[in-house]
Amino acid sequence: MRAMSRSTILDAIRNAGLISRIDLARTTGFSQSSVTGLTAELIREQLIIEKKVGEYEGGRPPMLLSLNPDGAYVVGVNITFDTIVAVIINMEARVLAIQRTPIEKNRHSVADIADGIVRAVQACIWEANFSKEQISGVGIGIPGLVDSDSGIIRFMPNYNWENVNLRDLVQMQLKHPIYIENSSNTLAIAEQWLGEGKGVGNFLVVTLENGVGLGIVIQGHLYRGQSGTAGEFGHITIDPGGPPCRCGKNGCVESYAGNISILRAARIAAQNGDWKPQHPDITYDDVLNSALAGNTCLIDIFKTAGQKLGLGISHLITLFNPAKIIFTGRGVRAGALMFDSMDAQMKLHLSTKFGPSQTQIVIKHWNEKDWARGAGTLVLGELYKSPMSRMAGLGKTMSPPG
Amino acid sequence: MRAMSRSTILDAIRNAGLISRIDLARTTGFSQSSVTGLTAELIREQLIIEKKVGEYEGGRPPMLLSLNPDGAYVVGVNITFDTIVAVIINMEARVLAIQRTPIEKNRHSVADIADGIVRAVQACIWEANFSKEQISGVGIGIPGLVDSDSGIIRFMPNYNWENVNLRDLVQMQLKHPIYIENSSNTLAIAEQWLGEGKGVGNFLVVTLENGVGLGIVIQGHLYRGQSGTAGEFGHITIDPGGPPCRCGKNGCVESYAGNISILRAARIAAQNGDWKPQHPDITYDDVLNSALAGNTCLIDIFKTAGQKLGLGISHLITLFNPAKIIFTGRGVRAGALMFDSMDAQMKLHLSTKFGPSQTQIVIKHWNEKDWARGAGTLVLGELYKSPMSRMAGLGKTMSPPG
DNA sequence: ATGGTTATTTTAAAATCGTGAATGTATATA
DNA sequence: TATATACATTCACGATTTTAAAATAACCAT
Numbered sequence: 001m002r003a004m005s006r007s008t009i010l011d012a013i014r015n016a017g018l019i020s021r022i023d024l025a026r027t028t029g030f031s032q033s034s035v036t037g038l039t040a041e042l043i044r045e046q047l048i049i050e051k052k053v054g055e056y057e058g059g060r061p062p063m064l065l066s067l068n069p070d071g072a073y074v075v076g077v078n079i080t081f082d083t084i085v086a087v088i089i090n091m092e093a094r095v096l097a098i099q100r101t102p103i104e105k106n107r108h109s110v111a112d113i114a115d116g117i118v119r120a121v122q123a124c125i126w127e128a129n130f131s132k133e134q135i136s137g138v139g140i141g142i143p144g145l146v147d148s149d150s151g152i153i154r155f156m157p158n159y160n161w162e163n164v165n166l167r168d169l170v171q172m173q174l175k176h177p178i179y180i181e182n183s184s185n186t187l188a189i190a191e192q193w194l195g196e197g198k199g200v201g202n203f204l205v206v207t208l209e210n211g212v213g214l215g216i217v218i219q220g221h222l223y224r225g226q227s228g229t230a231g232e233f234g235h236i237t238i239d240p241g242g243p244p245c246r247c248g249k250n251g252c253v254e255s256y257a258g259n260i261s262i263l264r265a266a267r268i269a270a271q272n273g274d275w276k277p278q279h280p281d282i283t284y285d286d287v288l289n290s291a292l293a294g295n296t297c298l299i300d301i302f303k304t305a306g307q308k309l310g311l312g313i314s315h316l317i318t319l320f321n322p323a324k325i326i327f328t329g330r331g332v333r334a335g336a337l338m339f340d341s342m343d344a345q346m347k348l349h350l351s352t353k354f355g356p357s358q359t360q361i362v363i364k365h366w367n368e369k370d371w372a373r374g375a376g377t378l379v380l381g382e383l384y385k386s387p388m389s390r391m392a393g394l395g396k397t398m399s400p401p402g
Numbered sequence: 403m404r405a406m407s408r409s410t411i412l413d414a415i416r417n418a419g420l421i422s423r424i425d426l427a428r429t430t431g432f433s434q435s436s437v438t439g440l441t442a443e444l445i446r447e448q449l450i451i452e453k454k455v456g457e458y459e460g461g462r463p464p465m466l467l468s469l470n471p472d473g474a475y476v477v478g479v480n481i482t483f484d485t486i487v488a489v490i491i492n493m494e495a496r497v498l499a500i501q502r503t504p505i506e507k508n509r510h511s512v513a514d515i516a517d518g519i520v521r522a523v524q525a526c527i528w529e530a531n532f533s534k535e536q537i538s539g540v541g542i543g544i545p546g547l548v549d550s551d552s553g554i555i556r557f558m559p560n561y562n563w564e565n566v567n568l569r570d571l572v573q574m575q576l577k578h579p580i581y582i583e584n585s586s587n588t589l590a591i592a593e594q595w596l597g598e599g600k601g602v603g604n605f606l607v608v609t610l611e612n613g614v615g616l617g618i619v620i621q622g623h624l625y626r627g628q629s630g631t632a633g634e635f636g637h638i639t640i641d642p643g644g645p646p647c648r649c650g651k652n653g654c655v656e657s658y659a660g661n662i663s664i665l666r667a668a669r670i671a672a673q674n675g676d677w678k679p680q681h682p683d684i685t686y687d688d689v690l691n692s693a694l695a696g697n698t699c700l701i702d703i704f705k706t707a708g709q710k711l712g713l714g715i716s717h718l719i720t721l722f723n724p725a726k727i728i729f730t731g732r733g734v735r736a737g738a739l740m741f742d743s744m745d746a747q748m749k750l751h752l753s754t755k756f757g758p759s760q761t762q763i764v765i766k767h768w769n770e771k772d773w774a775r776g777a778g779t780l781v782l783g784e785l786y787k788s789p790m791s792r793m794a795g796l797g798k799t800m801s802p803p804g
Numbered sequence: 805a806t807g808g809t810t811a812t813t814t815t816a817a818a819a820t821c822g823t824g825a826a827t828g829t830a831t832a833t834a
Numbered sequence: 835t836a837t838a839t840a841c842a843t844t845c846a847c848g849a850t851t852t853t854a855a856a857a858t859a860a861c862c863a864t
Binding site for chain 2: 155315
Binding site: 423437438439442456458459460461462463 | 841
């Protein structure tokens with residue numbers, strides 16, 4: 001009961017960034033005295049602080065409250081095809097330390113990756129001169145289908161894992177509370193907390209990596225579906241006669257717009273002689289660079305990807321009517337190569353009879369850190385729900401050592 | 403605050419149908435004394451009643467509580483292309499009276515329909531020997547895009563209405579509280595209340611009429627989207643090269659699976675000589691009957707409709723991961739003609755990598771009354787939220803006159 | 805300094821809500 | 835008829851929040 005009141009206050013502070021008690025009373029609907037009581041409790045627990053004095057407006061100037069950046073620290077870890085990125089973030093999700101660990105080729109058994117995560121977390125904490133007691137938890141983002149309750153990864157196409165329990169393996173070596181979740185979902189939470197989704201009730205996050213993922217936020221809550229498989233946007237069939245997909249079907253969104261699908265199309269073009277790569281072992285980045293340099297054959301590949309993606313996005317808008325769709329992931333670096341045709345195709349498949357589309361399209365500049373940070377916010381969210389579970393004792397000073 | 407507790411109790415009673423106080427305490431988590439207090443309040447307000455004594459189980463036999471069927475009466479109205487159906491329902495959503503009013507051809511201005519609704523409501527109340535004071539509200543279901551807050555119908559393809567305020571026109575002649583909502587949404591609410599959606603957190607209702615509609619229930623709440631246009635499933639593009647749609651695009655789900663689209667396809671077949679209808683002015687029912695009688699050309703039309711619908715449904719399952727999808731509307735009478743091919747196509751476009759589909763497909767026997775009843779439950783829901791708003795005084799006896 | 809104004813805190817009284825413990829009630833069976 | 839058992843109610847209590855009012859704090863203008 002009081003947990004809900006606390007949450008309301010915390011959410012309001014997070015949304016505002018910097019807010020006085022009187023404005024808290026106004027926005028939350030609590031009485032002034034209740035706000036005083038609740039904020040006093042949160043200050044005592046060091047979740048929030050009196051940051052600075054606000055603008056004079058004719059009387060006593062307001063004391064502006066903010067989250068306590070140093071109220072807790074957590075580690076966020078993101079796994080991509082070839083890299084483990086771990087970051088330490090503070091209560092404001094600011095990245096204080098970062099650690100990249102390459103995944104060696106063919107070293108991606110579950111045990112290998114679990115060890116890699118543990119080492120990355122330890123190295124990150126060590127190099128930033130933190131002690132492990134200062135870390136309240138570890139969040140792990142996975143590009144695949146995750147049952148976040150049981151911790152089981154049901155399907156992860158990158159390494160072709162099915163039904164493996166990565167969390168337990170990591171937990172055996174790390175004593176911190178560990179949370180695991182699909183990367184698109186962690187990004188959605190991160191956007192809701194501190195990014196484009198702040199204060200937005202309904203929005204979607206589309207991730208363009210090797211696969212194409214979707215995080216769904218509805219009425220302010222992450223939506224996972226009845227059995228946790230909602231949002232497999234990458235695997236809706238756009239064209240039944242299309243190229244094969246890692247999911248076993250043909251013509252999925254992902255089989256056009258996923259980075260490995262673009263790479264595959266480029267390889268086929270190279271085989272057909274439509275394009276001469278500089279070296280035989282081409283990567284997605286090679287393809288992207290050549291396309292950006294003006295190779296028309298490769299430009300066409302991105303254009304097609306954008307078109308198919310655009311049709312899929314039109315489905316999302318028509319079905320979800322979100323306030324925003326946020327694009328992120330390595331794939332957004334293609335920029336206009338992909339998004340111009342996406343935009344055109346999307347508009348083509350939205351009926352004007354329902355009024356102009358209210359959905360705002362946001363393309364985030366891609367940033368490796370953001371993904372690991374997203375995994376970290378997963379833990380921050382849990383801390384907010386029950387701050388008692390913080391590992392670090394409340395009495396201790398929590399200033400960053402670095 | 404207490405409103406939520408009351409709702410919890412009411413929901414539990416509605417879900418159970420018949421339940422003792424002690425079981426209420428068990429299912430809701432309230433203490434026995436709280437349940438006594440809350441139920442006493444609800445009984446005083448005549449929302450629930452002590453229905454009968456339950457089975458002896460070793461001690462004092464439980465007193466079983468149920469909703470008070472006669473706690474309130476509301477009118478539900480549904481508009482289809484050619485008919486206005488009004489029903490009186492009680493608190494259990496049982497239909498006590500029904501009134502059909504045909505809509506004359508070319509008499510479908512907003513004023514005409516508003517008058518038709520008013521007359522239908524009045525006739526329904528009159529013929530069932532109710533007094534207007536006994537009716538707590540009127541719910542109207544519209545096959546189109548409705549802004550339920552403002553009461554404005556943004557787009558209704560049947561009569562090609564755009565941005566008209568039907569509610570205000572009706573309100574000028576009826577003093578009751580009037581609610582207006584998209585039919586698919588009213589049906590979703592009705593299913594959640596008393597049908598297949600009872601106790602199911604996430605489910606979808608697909609309506610097959612002239613158009614194809616979608617009602618979305620997520621985490622127990624109807625989802626309307628950011629600006630109220632969520633769920634326009636009928637207008638996602640299945641095949642960009644497909645037939646034109648009333649929405650201005652081509653190849654929408656509706657342009658294959660909507661009843662008028664099937665009728666159109668049959669007319670074209672007749673023109674081409676592929677089929678000889680018995681009379682020139684054919685209707686959807688003629689087409690359906692000839693197909694059921696074995697006309698292969700028409701069977702193919704239904705088969706194609708089912709296939710396109712199936713692809714669309716696979717999108718819904720992949721994106722929403724609902725526990726159930728409930729099909730209703732005149733179109734379900736096509737039965738296996740449509741659903742066999744739908745089923746096959748749907749399965750084809752669901753990846754097996756995410757485990758077997760957990761989504762249960764439910765096809766409801768079509769029934770004209772259900773739609774009007776659905777519009778009525780819209781009002782019942784409002785009554786539950788704030789029983790004080792009931793028009794009929796709490797002190798009055800509320801037994802049905804008939 | 806003084807007064808005016810707005811922000812915050814404190815205080816006390818009252819309301820609301822749910823709980824636990826004890827009590828009351830209804831039934832079948834020994 | 836007494837008893838065991840399970841259901842229901844009563845009542846005093848604690849936790850939480852609100853209202854209202856007063857006190858305090860901080861700042862500017864005069």
